[in-house]
Amino acid sequence: xxxxxxxxxxxxxxxxxxxxxxxxxxxxxxxxxxxxxxxxxxxxxxxxxxxxxxxxxxxxxxxxxxxxxxxxxxxxxxxxxxxxxxxxxxxxxxxxxxxxxxxxxxxxxxxxxxxxxxxxxxxxxxxxxxxxxxxxxxxxxxxxxxxxxxxxxxxxxxxxxxxxxxxxxxxxxxxxxxxxxxxxxxxxxxxxxxxxxxxxxxxxxxxxxxxxxxxxxxxxxxxxxxxxxxxxxxxxxxxxxxxxxxxxxxxxxxxxxxxxxxxxxxxxxxxxxxxxxxxxxxxxxxxxxxxxxxxxxxxxxxxxxxxxxxxxxxxxxxxxxxxxxxxxxxxxxxxx
Amino acid sequence: xxxxxxxxxxxxxxxxxxxxxxxxxxxxxxxxxxxxxxxxxxxxxxxxxxxxxxxxxxxxxxxxxxxxxxxxxxxxxxxxxxxxxxxxxxxxxxxxxxxxxxxxxxxxxxxxxxxxxxxxxxxxxxxxxxxxxxxxxxxxxxxxxxxxxxxxxxxxxxxxxxxxxxxxxxxxxxxxxxxxxxxxxxxxxxxxxxxxxxxxxxxxxxxxxxxxxxxxxxxxxxxxxxxxxxxxxxxxxxxxxxxxxxxxx
Ligand SMILES: Nc1ncnc2c1ncn2[C@@H]1O[C@H](COP(=O)(O)OP(=O)(O)OP(=O)(O)O)[C@@H](O)[C@H]1O
Ligand SMILES: [Mg+2]
Numbered sequence: 001x002x003x004x005x006x007x008x009x010x011x012x013x014x015x016x017x018x019x020x021x022x023x024x025x026x027x028x029x030x031x032x033x034x035x036x037x038x039x040x041x042x043x044x045x046x047x048x049x050x051x052x053x054x055x056x057x058x059x060x061x062x063x064x065x066x067x068x069x070x071x072x073x074x075x076x077x078x079x080x081x082x083x084x085x086x087x088x089x090x091x092x093x094x095x096x097x098x099x100x101x102x103x104x105x106x107x108x109x110x111x112x113x114x115x116x117x118x119x120x121x122x123x124x125x126x127x128x129x130x131x132x133x134x135x136x137x138x139x140x141x142x143x144x145x146x147x148x149x150x151x152x153x154x155x156x157x158x159x160x161x162x163x164x165x166x167x168x169x170x171x172x173x174x175x176x177x178x179x180x181x182x183x184x185x186x187x188x189x190x191x192x193x194x195x196x197x198x199x200x201x202x203x204x205x206x207x208x209x210x211x212x213x214x215x216x217x218x219x220x221x222x223x224x225x226x227x228x229x230x231x232x233x234x235x236x237x238x239x240x241x242x243x244x245x246x247x248x249x250x251x252x253x254x255x256x257x258x259x260x261x262x263x264x265x266x267x268x269x270x271x272x273x274x275x276x277x278x279x280x281x282x283x284x285x286x287x288x289x290x291x292x293x294x295x296x297x298x299x300x301x302x303x304x305x306x307x308x309x310x311x312x313x314x315x316x317x318x319x320x321x322x323x324x325x326x327x328x329x330x331x332x333x334x335x336x
Numbered sequence: 337x338x339x340x341x342x343x344x345x346x347x348x349x350x351x352x353x354x355x356x357x358x359x360x361x362x363x364x365x366x367x368x369x370x371x372x373x374x375x376x377x378x379x380x381x382x383x384x385x386x387x388x389x390x391x392x393x394x395x396x397x398x399x400x401x402x403x404x405x406x407x408x409x410x411x412x413x414x415x416x417x418x419x420x421x422x423x424x425x426x427x428x429x430x431x432x433x434x435x436x437x438x439x440x441x442x443x444x445x446x447x448x449x450x451x452x453x454x455x456x457x458x459x460x461x462x463x464x465x466x467x468x469x470x471x472x473x474x475x476x477x478x479x480x481x482x483x484x485x486x487x488x489x490x491x492x493x494x495x496x497x498x499x500x501x502x503x504x505x506x507x508x509x510x511x512x513x514x515x516x517x518x519x520x521x522x523x524x525x526x527x528x529x530x531x532x533x534x535x536x537x538x539x540x541x542x543x544x545x546x547x548x549x550x551x552x553x554x555x556x557x558x559x560x561x562x563x564x565x566x567x568x569x570x571x572x573x574x575x576x577x578x579x580x581x582x583x584x585x
Binding site: 216218219220221222223224225226227228229232236239240242 | 387389392414415417418421422424426428429430431432441442445446491494495498
């Protein structure tokens, strides 16, 4: 053959089919050129949308920055570290509010994540088909309930129950801990934590279930064929799914941090830092929702917008981390 | 003949769908038995009945499977799978584990934790699987960052580490290149000194090369079972002849 070797491999696998190959290539070129314009428009259009979303986020961040300029100039970083939130004196320190947001969300995760993983394991690994479908449906139904309905349920069912049963019980048996002291109001951090835990349960468990399902069956079979018990093979699956479940948890955290209505209705709405879960607290989202209508002075409004900016940045960070984790998990399993 | 596995009147079902019909077959000790037959005839199902993996996907069976005279269908499946190891069509190492831990996985399931005990077994198994020289310096690397052929040998090593009596292989080389395939075939030749092997294959030459006995399955039935040389040179059944000569399937 007189062709150089690379060409032999790529273009001319067989001398006899050479002319056929060339004509095929011509046809392919024609096909591509006739389709290129559509592809071009399609690509550019989707790119445009992606860029638009990105710009929107930047724009929102910028608007909030401009809106909170007065407050930022006056308080600077002390906005984050000062614990007095006093609209009358025009002093705005968001520490108790940030504290309330983080603590309520974190504790909600502590309660909700183990439960969610348990539900996910049951749905994906244990439950028979006929039970799995209605159960999954129920879990997803929970995710669709509007948060104001959770809030109402919180006020009329959860809070009274906490006041008459949970808090007296806790202070009697665990009252030596600072977390369970004080008067049992019902409204407060504990109620917010419980309601958040219930609200993030569906999202964390249904995403975790999908993640577990995406682990190939061959992994379970590999373990079982080596003499693993059902639980041991489930542990292998969980190991594969670890980063994905972590991502699901972060999505739950994002939801908890931004949750407004239900939390406002039960948390007691006072910007104080107290170790006791019985005491009222406040979250960033609730402060903004509650006080925006009352913000008459320019500084007050500016401080609230700064609070929104803090919440905005926090949620973006959490969600980005969640997406990154889920994505890295999918990539890892996909390349197998 | 010294019989390792004796299958009697085995029928296998997926729900109501019967996919194996009245299979009776004796598998001799320290020999290689090849299972051949067209796609969908029940080869994998048969193999998976032998180590009770069939029930993992919700299948059921009737009949009996005796291993050294003991009825498998009446024993704990976890114990059975330690005695009858399985290598799958597609290499399936554990991606979160190192090469070392992949091989040690089965022992760990058994409760062996001590690395001093694990290390020599891992080394021996990797040597048996003819993989040791290629990976001995990277035992801590992930089990999926090696080639497909190496992954399959890793899976064989993983199976050997549990010290099974029987090795079941479901088209172990069908996803591999010719060089890896011949490595696996050499390996089977070595392994049959110590193990009883049942191998499903679509490749007639492979069946002829590696096996002592061949079973031909067709539409859920065992059509013919005999010495491999007989099956490939002078089969008694017309269907078998047509299949091995490539006239259908
Ligand atoms: N999980 C399953 N659920 C229901 N039916 C199944 C399942 N797996 C296999 N079958 C059916 O059982 C029959 C036998 O399948 P099996 O996988 O044993 O065939 P096979 O001989 O291994 O085929 P191949 O050569 O393609 O691997 C087929 O008709 C198939 O449709
Ligand atoms: Mg098969």
